[in-house]
Amino acid sequence: MTAKSGSNSWNTAILYACVAAGGVIGSVARYLASLLIPSLSGFPLATLFVNITGSFIIGFYSTLSGPDGRLFATTRQRQFVMTGICGGYTTFSTFSLETFRLLHDGRTGMALLNIAVSVVTWLVAVWLGHVLASRLNRLKGS
Amino acid sequence: MIGGLLSVVLGSVLGGVARYFVSGFVARRVGETFPWGTLIVNASGAFLIGIVGALAQDDSSVFASADPWLFAVTGFLGCYTTVSSFSLQSLSLAREGERGRAAGYVGLSVALCLAAVSLGFAVVSLFR
Numbered sequence: 036m037t038a039k040s041g042s043n044s045w046n047t048a049i050l051y052a053c054v055a056a057g058g059v060i061g062s063v064a065r066y067l068a069s070l071l072i073p074s075l076s077g078f079p080l081a082t083l084f085v086n087i088t089g090s091f092i093i094g095f096y097s098t099l100s101g102p103d104g105r106l107f108a109t110t111r112q113r114q115f116v117m118t119g120i121c122g123g124y125t126t127f128s129t130f131s132l133e134t135f136r137l138l139h140d141g142r143t144g145m146a147l148l149n150i151a152v153s154v155v156t157w158l159v160a161v162w163l164g165h166v167l168a169s170r171l172n173r174l175k176g177s
Numbered sequence: 178m179i180g181g182l183l184s185v186v187l188g189s190v191l192g193g194v195a196r197y198f199v200s201g202f203v204a205r206r207v208g209e210t211f212p213w214g215t216l217i218v219n220a221s222g223a224f225l226i227g228i229v230g231a232l233a234q235d236d237s238s239v240f241a242s243a244d245p246w247l248f249a250v251t252g253f254l255g256c257y258t259t260v261s262s263f264s265l266q267s268l269s270l271a272r273e274g275e276r277g278r279a280a281g282y283v284g285l286s287v288a289l290c291l292a293a294v295s296l297g298f299a300v301v302s303l304f305r
Contacts, residue, residue, distance in 0.1 A: 051194055058193025059186050062256045066185045069251070090264035097265060117261070118197060123189050125260035127290060128222040129250070132230050135294040150287060158283075161264035 053111050057119015061089075065124050077145060079133040082126065083153055089125035090157045093117055094164025098172065105172050184244045188252015196257045211278060212266040215259065216286055222258035223290035226250060227297020235305075 065085045072081035096116050100108035108116075130153060137146035199221075200214030207213050229249050233240040240246050263286055270279035 051197060054197045055190045055193045058189045058196075058256045062185055062189030062192070062252055063182065065255060066182070066247070066251050086260040089261040093261040093265050094268065114197075117265075119193060121261035122196060122259040123193055123256040126255040127219040127258035127260050127263060127286070128226040128254040129258075130260065131219075131223040131290040131294045132226045132250075134291060135227065135298070136230075138291075139298075154283060154287060157260055157264045158267060161261075161268045165268060 049111060050114050053115040054119045054122070057115040057121075058123035061120040061123025061125075064120075065126065077137070077142065079130075079149065082129050082133060083149075083156070086125045086130065086153065087156050087160045089121050090160040091164040092124075093121040094161035095168045096121075096164075098165045098168035103172055104168065105174075180244050181247045184248035185252040185255075188248040188254075189256035192253040192256030195253075196259065200262075212262070212270075212282060215262045215266060216282070216289065219258045219263065219286060220289040220293045222254050223293035224297045226254050227294035228301055229254070229297075230294070231298040231301035 068085050069081045072084055074080055096106075097113075098104060099106045100113055100116075130149075134146050134149050137143075137149060196218050199218050203214035203217050229240050229246075232238045233246060235241065240249060263282075267279050267283055270276075270282060
């Protein structure tokens with residue numbers, strides 16, 4: 036093993052550790068949200084909440100710490116926040132299971148509503164986060 | 178409560194590492210012009226949650242009890258799959274003027290994941 040490939044695998048190991056650590060923080064936050072937020076007459080509100088707020092945060096942080104951003108962040112910090120915290124906090128699998136259960140229980144309207152509301156609000160949230168961070172990036176001074 | 182929290186923590190360590198590995202592996206193989214990595218992560222996670230969800234309907238299954246469910250679903254699969262990356266990638270495609278690809282990504286993700294959950298349930302009922 037050369038010195039360079041040795042430092043590369045060390046760097047990769049650190050990135051994995053950043054993702055794992057962030058993933059734990061995000062997942063515990065999602066677990067707490069699922070305990071605190073009740074479902075609204077069968078509508079899975081807790082999952083919607085984490086997916087909206089997680090999309091907003093990743094849109095905001097990725098633009099604020101991006102190439103033209105005012106926040107300097109290392110690759111490790113970006114992986115920790117975006118791939119780790121935001122990735123662990125949000126969940127596509129639970130959304131899919133909850134939608135499937137609604138369909139399975141014959142609550143087709145509620146299932147379709149969950150799909151439509153989720154996809155639209157996730158995308159609006161990531162866009163809002165991006166727009167807000169772009170504004171902050173353009174402000175004078177630092 | 179502490180046992181449940183520990184289950185979520187352990188599951189999410191594995192889920193986060195698995196997502197980073199799979200999405201990186203797919204991106205290196207097929208390139209990054211389309212977010213296949215996240216799509217495969219989310220679809221495979223949906224398939225697995227379908228299997229676990231179907232197994233949990235049986236009271237004698239391990240997944241019918243709280244801690245294994247918290248480990249596998251809330252911890253592992255919850256952390257393995259992601260909406261935030263999906264949203265960010267959809268926005269990036271749209272901002273790059275790739276509106277068709279963005280819409281295709283959104284539609285494909287939702288359709289594949291719902292189909293994958295159904296497939297997971299179907300596989301379990303096949304062996305029951």
